[in-house]
Amino acid sequence: MTQSRRMLVLRAVVEDYIRSQEPIGSSALTKTHDLGVSSATVRNDMAALEDEGYLIQPHTSAGRIPTEKGYRYFVDRLATVMPLSTAQRNGIATFLSGSVSLQDTLQRAARLLAQITGQIAVVASPALSKATLRHVEIVPVGMTMLLAVVITDTGRVAQHTLAVRTMPATDDLSRFCDAVNRECSAQSFTTAAERVRALADIPQWRETAAVAEALAGAFEGMADDDRASELYMAGASKLAHQRTAADLAPLFDALEEQVVLMRLMSNLSEEADHDGVGVAIGSETHTPGLLHASVVTSGYGQSPQRTDGGDPTADRADHADSDGESDIVTTRGGGTPVAFVGSIGPTHMDYAATIAAVRAVARYLTVSLAQGGDPDDG
Template structure:
């Protein structure tokens, strides 16, 4: 059973280890922290922490470092998360305020989060399939080139240029545009995808041939947004702040596992926390056993996506949780503002 003072010692060890990147000994703890007890008492507290598997000695006769279990106890017992400073909040707003494109917003959020945490930041792009179709536009660029424009209720715009086999006049284009909008506007892209096969039914001859090519283009546009994607930034920040490359090599290797990373981020339970934390061996994948993942959710396109960071288990959890929470909240607010 670890005493309250023992937990204070654990917090001190974690704080010093995050700051110095060196194992922490009892002498250092007594010199730097005012526990009001002797070095022998602190050594006894450390022995209890080690017996509880909250700290461990990386080398014989060395100081102690936190274990994954120790970090978990620390994170679960955080009494409060300090809000970001006014300067940090202003930096977030100024960096993101001039953008309305959803992908650019997520990219800017990821870069901002990477800068605030000196970690690798990850952002899940919101799926377009949960959006509703606001309008479909067909714009003639030439006799055989058409620009298809898909506009969602969230303001997202997807466009594609297609080459058609037959010449098309403006009258035919208006007829096709009217039919597509009449049939699909107001439906989610998920619903619309199920109706695309019947869109060509009213047409025959040249109109049918053109309609088939346009429907094919719409299918490609929807399918391109069917898979979740991640935006990743901040590897350079992490490389600059870490002196020991061996500590960040697992992070770089984990970045290569984007499909696995996407799944791990998506599976983090946010029900009881604004920011969910998965530490070291709590990650099921072996390639993530030396890394921690922090993630929060943001609301976009009437659905939730994830935003977070990936870094070594030795990280400043208090600061990083505050940063993830703040950027995710701001991103949700910006998305909501752009869709109202």
């Protein structure tokens, strides 16, 4: 019973410190929380929590503040994360629905998340290796050169030049392109490469065999491309008003190391447990510049490792919960997320609010991709 009450005291300290950012004393705690015991008992509990590494006393005779271990205990036991208000959800939908492209959607999502949380927002665009083929057009651009314009299910557009010794007839090229789109639409690029090579073996497509080989090679290159094309960030200026220059220098250095940041947030989103949201606190980030920061991230969309015949919406279910919120439920069975959205802030961030905001923005991005990468398509 004492241990149970002690952890209630810890939760109360974390909640009050997040709100005030001032060391919390036992007297103040008993006034703001109904803990059912005296101030002296709470003081003893706080001393025990300090001995156990959950709290620290920054100054003699001052109150206590949570340690990284204290925040971790608090985050792990967030039983429920309150959904965003109706106004906030409508604001997200309205703001993102005005997007004109995938890039615009992701940039808007970063700005919006930074605005909601008051922290740094990071949104990665999907890697080609996790996308599926939506459509391809092949057009001659020279005597022996073709341009393949590839559109993915996530809305990305990639261009590849295809060199051939002799240019096929226009009609043959057009029919071949139609066949590729019929055979390969909604397939991963690995599968698309295999199917294009299989087409080249059919006598009907003998005249376009060289084009097929070049296109298959381009698809294989896309299948191996694990890089996110861009990382969208927003909110650094807001955080600058809350932190000292000494605190910000290592943080901004960490933000410059985009490869490290992307690996951290991508791994965290794939290991998420808070209803699809992952949290790393301080040293858990394994990034020196983030030792005094926390990272909250969630994956969005879904990779093409499916067993459903290639339907990009088969693993997604929409339903309205009791408060009318449309939840986008992405099942784990269909594969890993195609990219991530996250928030970086101080260890004393409002974890419940940040988790709710990251989760909501990730879900709206998932909807956007399910509609073909362009919000206006749906």
